[in-house]
Amino acid sequence: MPRIGVFVCQCGNNIAATVDTKKVAEEMLKLPGVVYTCDYKFMCSSPGQEMLKQTIKDNKLDSIIVAACSPHMHEKTFRKAGEAAGLNPYRVEITNIREQCSWVHHDKTRAVGTVKSTDLTRMTLERLKRNQPLNKIKIPIKKRALVIGGGIAGIQAALDIAEGGIEVVLVEREPSIGGNMARLSETFPTMDCSQCILTPKMVEAELNENIKLYTYSEVEKVDGYIGNFTVQIRKKARYVDEDRCTGCGECIEKCPFNAESKFELGLAKRKIIYTPFPQSVPNIPVIDAPNCPKIQKDKCGACAVVCGPKCIDFKQEDKIVTEEFGAIIVATGYDLMPNERFGEYGYGRIKDVINGMQFERLASSSGPTGGEIRRPSDGKVPQSIVFIQCVGSRDEQKGVSYCSKVCCMYTAKHTMLYNHKVHGGKSYVFYMDIRCAGKRYEEFVRRAIEHDGAMYLRGRVSRVYEKDGRIIVQGADTLSNSQVEIEADMVVMATALVSRPGADSLAQKLGIGYDKYKFYNEYHPKLRPVETVTAGIFLAGTCMGPMDIPDSVAQGSATASKVLALFSANEMTREPITALVNKVTCNACWDCVTACPYSAIERDAVKNRQGEVVRLLAKVNEGVCQGCGVCVAACRSKSIDLKGYTDEQVFAALAAF
């Protein structure tokens, strides 16, 4: 006969107000197998847990039920307490009589709540009687980390992990690491030059012995689970031998053809063999194959002729490398909503309507104008610029509903840069709200207004058109309740930050969630901000949603600390609530393999001593299984059970109702 104890929690008044906990305890004591019951004010408090432990010992209980709040809250607490008293932790079960009972009933007589609590606890009791003791799963960890995305968040994560003595592979899609931050001119609120603070980190990442850079590469396939991921990485053909190239740049100089520079966002041309920007890391050029006449038509080949170490190889092909990792950090960054969406602000019709990132390039000393603010149409210095905020952001109808968070600050920075570079130039900013929450941010925006003369107008722009060679911007200033019209030489749109194209397909490869804007979902927005629901995969930076450089860097470091903590043990423990295949009845229909959302079920074979396959059957990889139970429902021969929630247990619980 089992010796079961039932502990009913009052949770102050949270439960006791609508449930007669004493009565529940008395009712439970009448049931066979129950040898001890009580009710208590706060079971989760230290005295409550002590009482629990003592009672288990004194009454020689072999399993217990705590009827309290949701198992999400305190299942761990009570299992730990049970374990401390010598029980197998999986012989401790929770009945949720708070969220599922007291909070949803308002019957002051406590009749309804008491009956329902008794029913729920009786069901748990039947389930508990059929519980098997379970043991935590131990899995070995491969102590190597993969960082996807070589922007500032990814670089920071890689550097911090490498600092901890762990090997890191940093995969970047573009020919150089650096990401969007490499494009910026100065950075708010301190106005230090982006290149000056970023490039030392880029070089450090290149030189660090623990960091392996895969630039111009993409993640192709991800298999495995926490501690044991197998990842295929596609190294796109550079047409340049990375090992031998010295980065002298002779080939770039001699290349006679040009194409639009993606890095310069269409504001400048680059050669066909190129590095995206002068401080590229690694400083190894790539050939833009679709535009290269040698590769397309076998004409030219000037680069190969001038290359000293003879490292140009027009026959190079994409290579797939397979690597193993224990953890993955996703830091794939953001993109800007395409300018083409904003014909209403003159884009497409008027050449001098650009976006904020393009303005960064104009203001950057390594940009196409060498840091002089010159408009794209005729290269003239604009005497007045209109900045439009919330272009696409906070616009449920045409854009996205969220705030892009960084535009208020970078627009203020733009007005300052413009005022510093073009004396007497006038900047106008159309805004809806100025959102500058951050250390020294408010002061920064006020400086733009009070010292650098930016004219802030509260309202949206309605029309942008050309008249006599000037751009007329019509908008509103709701502060003075007036319609305003401005003659401008250039218009800069603060376009919304959006997720990268292909963010969804990467998420599917990784098995992580994303929202309707294809930004990746964190496990918990406040308490687990850099973890995903898939164990061992972490998130950093703007792939999660708009954020600024300080936040991205903080998250990069946060993921690194998560990875280092994970790697600090040689093996890790997991919850044993996993699926189990009955080897006798499984008929290898593989329905479970198709149904499993985590790819946790493998096709296994039973072999005889000669090594011949006798029969096939499904096998659950306990390292991957999340215990969701989909396979249990899918299995036609009823050969799969979920440990802790077996069919026998569930039906027994239902029968007790």
Place this chain on the structure above:
Amino acid sequence: MKIRLSGADIDGPRVKHIERVTGEDLKHCYQCGKCSAGCPVSYLMEVPPSRVMRLLQLGRVDDVEAANTMWVCVGCVQCYARCPKGCSVASVLEGMRQIQLRKGTGPTLIKDIPIPFLRKAPQQALVCGFRKFVG
């Protein structure tokens, strides 16, 4: 109201003149509205104090001058006492009044005040009134 904005008006000589006379930096105002909220006579003003600051920021000196605001303001400086940015609308209006009075466009001349009123009014009120209204 439709405004054609230009740098020439916003940073124009008339605005600069007001800033020089009053010692206030108009750009400091961030339009929180606390002055209008606290002003004991703003209900009588055609343009409330916060709007005065906004119009001057936009270079619309004429719009402020055309309103009765500067003559209604009693100079109690509640606006200044409450302003989180340390702006004094009272000073701005005082300065604008001075500019008007010096131009001779002030609304009152002493000779227009009826003698019986002068006899009846308290001395203090007269001194204040002369200072405020008389060019």
